[in-house]
Amino acid sequence: MKIGICAFSATLMLLLNGCGTEHQKNDEAKVIPQLKNKLADTHSSTDLKNKARAKLNCKMIKVLLHPLPHELELSGKTHCVSPQACSLEIGSLSIQELLFVEDFKARWMKRFGAELEAGKAGKLHIVAGIVKKNKSLQEAGKKGVLDLKRLADRPNPEQAYSIVTNQSNGNLNVYLAANESSGLYYALRMFEQLVLASSRKQEVAVPEVRIIDWPDIKARGLWGGVGRKFAFEGDSELSEFGGLTLNEVNFALYPTISRDMSFRLGVDNSRFERGRRHNVNIVPRVSHMEHLLKRPGLFFGDFPELRAKGKDGGGMNRFWCYAHPNSQLLLDRFYEGIARKVESNQFCIWPTESRPPNGEGPCFCPACKGDARAYFTNEIKHIIHAWRKAQAIRPSLKLTLITSQGTYPYNDDILKLIPKEVRIDLYGGSGPGNTYINEINKQLLAGYPVAKWRQQGYRIGVVPIFALSCDGAARAMLFPFMTPSLVKMRMMEFVDKGLEAVMAWLPFDSFNTAAMAEFAWNAHGRTPEEFAVSWAAQKRLKSPALAGKIICMLERPAVALSMNMRARTMIRCVQSLAFRMNGQKAPWSPRYDMLRGFEARIQLDGSGRTVHEEVVHMLKTCHDAIKLCRKVDDEELTTGALLLTQWITVIENYTAFLKHQQDPKLAKKFKADISPLIAELPKRWETWIATLDLNKRLLKASRLDFAKVMKEFNQQTDAGEKELVTE
Numbered sequence: 059m060k061i062g063i064c065a066f067s068a069t070l071m072l073l074l075n076g077c078g079t080e081h082q083k084n085d086e087a088k089v090i091p092q093l094k095n096k097l098a099d100t101h102s103s104t105d106l107k108n109k110a111r112a113k114l115n116c117k118m119i120k121v122l123l124h125p126l127p128h129e130l131e132l133s134g135k136t137h138c139v140s141p142q143a144c145s146l147e148i149g150s151l152s153i154q155e156l157l158f159v160e161d162f163k164a165r166w167m168k169r170f171g172a173e174l175e176a177g178k179a180g181k182l183h184i185v186a187g188i189v190k191k192n193k194s195l196q197e198a199g200k201k202g203v204l205d206l207k208r209l210a211d212r213p214n215p216e217q218a219y220s221i222v223t224n225q226s227n228g229n230l231n232v233y234l235a236a237n238e239s240s241g242l243y244y245a246l247r248m249f250e251q252l253v254l255a256s257s258r259k260q261e262v263a264v265p266e267v268r269i270i271d272w273p274d275i276k277a278r279g280l281w282g283g284v285g286r287k288f289a290f291e292g293d294s295e296l297s298e299f300g301g302l303t304l305n306e307v308n309f310a311l312y313p314t315i316s317r318d319m320s321f322r323l324g325v326d327n328s329r330f331e332r333g334r335r336h337n338v339n340i341v342p343r344v345s346h347m348e349h350l351l352k353r354p355g356l357f358f359g360d361f362p363e364l365r366a367k368g369k370d371g372g373g374m375n376r377f378w379c380y381a382h383p384n385s386q387l388l389l390d391r392f393y394e395g396i397a398r399k400v401e402s403n404q405f406c407i408w409p410t411e412s413r414p415p416n417g418e419g420p421c422f423c424p425a426c427k428g429d430a431r432a433y434f435t436n437e438i439k440h441i442i443h444a445w446r447k448a449q450a451i452r453p454s455l456k457l458t459l460i461t462s463q464g465t466y467p468y469n470d471d472i473l474k475l476i477p478k479e480v481r482i483d484l485y486g487g488s489g490p491g492n493t494y495i496n497e498i499n500k501q502l503l504a505g506y507p508v509a510k511w512r513q514q515g516y517r518i519g520v521v522p523i524f525a526l527s528c529d530g531a532a533r534a535m536l537f538p539f540m541t542p543s544l545v546k547m548r549m550m551e552f553v554d555k556g557l558e559a560v561m562a563w564l565p566f567d568s569f570n571t572a573a574m575a576e577f578a579w580n581a582h583g584r585t586p587e588e589f590a591v592s593w594a595a596q597k598r599l600k601s602p603a604l605a606g607k608i609i610c611m612l613e614r615p616a617v618a619l620s621m622n623m624r625a626r627t628m629i630r631c632v633q634s635l636a637f638r639m640n641g642q643k644a645p646w647s648p649r650y651d652m653l654r655g656f657e658a659r660i661q662l663d664g665s666g667r668t669v670h671e672e673v674v675h676m677l678k679t680c681h682d683a684i685k686l687c688r689k690v691d692d693e694e695l696t697t698g699a700l701l702l703t704q705w706i707t708v709i710e711n712y713t714a715f716l717k718h719q720q721d722p723k724l725a726k727k728f729k730a731d732i733s734p735l736i737a738e739l740p741k742r743w744e745t746w747i748a749t750l751d752l753n754k755r756l757l758k759a760s761r762l763d764f765a766k767v768m769k770e771f772n773q774q775t776d777a778g779e780k781e782l783v784t785e
C-alpha cells in the first residue's frame with residue numbers, strides 16, 4: 059500500500075465538525091481562530107487550504123495529547139498505512155522492557171486487528187528501544203535524525219524519551235528512543251496517543267512528529283488506600299494510572315510483632331510485580347511511629363514497657379521510650395522482616411506526628427528527661443539504624459522518610475541524622491508547616507527551608523492535598539472541578555524549588571488525577587484552561603473549548619466552598635449556618651464558618667467586594683455556566699454545575715439573611731427559604747458523583763452520609779424555632 063497523506067482523520071473531523079449548531083462551531087474556533095476563517099474561505103487556493111488544514115491538524119493532535127510534551131513539533135502531515143504493513147524492531151531489551159512492549163503490541167492488536175510484525179519489513183517501520191542497546195537508534199543518532207545527546211541530558215533522564223518520524227525510500231520510520239526502561243514505557247504510551255488521535259478505523263495514521271520529553275518531577279503519585287483497602291489491585295487501574303504518567307503509589311502496611319518476637323506481615327507480593335508492569339512503583343508504608351505501640355494485638359502493641367513514661371510515672375499511651383534497649387531491637391526486627399518478606403525496593407516510614415504536650419516530654423524516664431528534641435532525634439536514629447541493618451539483608455532497599463507536624467520544630471536537627479540517599483517527603487497535617495493547608499493564597503512550602511536543604515544535597519518531596527474538599531482519610535469529594543489552577547500553581551512552586559516527589563491525597567477520578575499528572579509532568583506547559591480543554595477533548599465532549607471554559611468558571615466557587623469544608627467537617631459547617639441564623643454562636647472553632655473561603659477569595663483578588671456581593675457574583679457565574687452546559691451536553695459537567703449552583707444559592711441566601719437580619723420580615727423569609735435549599739443538596743451530590751468514573755471501591759468507601767448532615771441540620775433549626783416561639 060502506498061503511503062498517502064491524510065489531510066484529516068475521522069477523529070479530528072469529529073472534533074471539528076461533530077457539533078451540529080453554528081454556536082458550537084464558533085466555540086471550536088476559539089481554539090483555532092484564524093484557521094477556522096481560512097477554512098471557511100471558499101475562494102482560497104487549494105495550497106492555502108492544505109496549509110491551513112495542516113496547521114489545524116497540528117492543533118487538534120496537540121490538544122489530544124496528555125500530558126503536553128515539553129518539546130513537540132508536528133508538521134501537520136499524517137501518513138496512513140494499512141495495519142498489515144506495519145513492523146516493529148526492538149533490539150535487545152530486559153524482561154521488564156519486553157513486558158512494556160508486549161502490552162503495547164496487545165493494545166495495538168486490539169485497536170487495529172493486526173499484529174505488529176517483528177523485524178524490518180513494512181511501510182511503517184517502528185524502532186523502539188533503549189539507545190545503548192539498540193544499533194538502529196544509535197545509527198539514527200549518527201545521521202542526525204535523533205538528538206541523542208539532548209535526550210541523555212534531560213532532567214530525570216531515566217524517564218525521558220524521544221519520538222521522531224523519518225521518511226526513507228518511500229517508507230516511514232518511527233524512532234521511539236529512551237535512555238532507560240521508564241522512558242521506553244512513556245515513548246510507547248505517547249506514540250499510541252499520537253496514532254489514536256489520528257487514525258481511522260481500518261487505517262494506521264502516524265503524524266509527522268519530533269518529540270523530546272521528560273517529567274519535571276521524578277516521583278509523581280498518590281496515597282493509594284482508603285483506610286485499609288488498597289485501591290490499585292486491578293490491572294486496568296494500574297494501566298490507567300501508568301498511562302497518565304503517574305509512577306508511584308503507596309499503601310499502608312500492617313505488620314505485627316508479638317511478644318515471642320514472631321513477625322507477621324500480611325502482604326501480597328504480587329502487587330509489586332503488577333505495578334512494575336505498568337511502570338508504577340508500589341511502595342509499602344507503615345503508620346506513624348506513635349501509632350505502632352498504641353493498641354495490644356495491633357502492630358507492636360504487646361510491648362507496653364516500650365511506651366514513654368508520663369510525667370506522673372504512668373505510661374503515655376502512644377509515644378516511645380527510646381532509651382529502652384528493646385526499642386531498637388524491635389525496630390530492627392521489623393525492618394528485617396520488611397527486607398526479607400516484602401518484594402519492594404522502597405519503603406516508607408512516618409515519624410511520630412503528635413506533638414508532646416507543652417513542648418516537653420513525652421518520656422520522663424531518668425534517661426529521656428522529658429526532652430522533646432531528643433525524642434524526635436532519637437526516633438530518627440532508631441529508624442536509620444534499623445534501615446541500615448535491613449540493607450545488610452537487602453542492599454537495594456531504599457527509604458522514604460516523611461516529616462510530620464510533630465517533627466516540624468526539629469526538622470533541621472533530624473535532617474542532620476538522615477543520609478543524603480534517603481528521600482524526605484515533607485508533610486504536616488496541622489499547625490505551622492501544614493501541607494494540607496486549605497488556603498490558596500500561599501506558597502505551600504513557605505515554612506520549610508527547601509532551598510537550603512536542597513543545597514545541602516537532600517532529596518525532598520511533598521505530601522499535599524490538591525482537591526481541597528477531598529477528605530484525606532475518606533476520599534469523599536464534595537465539589538467538582540477544584541484542581542486545574544490550584545494544582546498548576548502548586549506544581550510550579552514544587553518544580554521551581556527542585557522537589558523530587560509529589561505524593562498527593564486525591565480521589566482517583568479522571569479529572570483531578572489527570573490535572574495532577576499533567577502539571578507534575580510539565581508544570582509550565584499548559585494553562586489551567588488549556589488543560590481543561592485537553593481533558594474535554596480526550597473525553598470526546600462535543601465542544602472541548604466550551605467545556606474548558608465552563609470548568610474554569612466553576613473552579614472559583616468550588617475552591618471558595620471547599621476552602622473550609624471537607625467531608626469530615628461538612629456537618630459542622632452546615633450546622634454553623636443554622637446556629638448563626640438563630641442568633642447563636644456555634645460552639646466550635648470559627649474555622650467551620652463557611653464564609654471564610656469567600657473572604658479569602660476577595661482578599662486574594664483585592665476586589666473590594668462585600669461577601670454578599672462576591673457570592674452574588676459567583677451565583678451569576680454559576681448560572682452562566684449552566685446555560686453554557688446545555689451546549690456541551692455532558693452529564694458530569696452539567697450535574698457538577700448544578701451541584702455548585704445549589705451550594706452557592708444556599709450561601710447567597712445565608713449572606714442575604716446576614717445583610718437583612720435587622721429586618722424581622724426579611725430575616726424570617728430568608729430563614730424559611732434555606733432549609734429546602736439545603737435539603738436539595740444530597741440529591742444533587744449523588745447525581746453528580748454517579749457521573750464520575752471514580753474507582754468503584756473508592757466511591758463506595760467515600761460515600762458521604764448526607765442523611766446525617768440533614769438530620770443534624772434540621773435538629774438545629776428546629777431547636778432554634780422552638781426558642782423563637784418561647785420568646
Ligand SMILES: [Zn+2]
Nearest residue numbers: 379421423426
Ligand atoms: Zn524514656
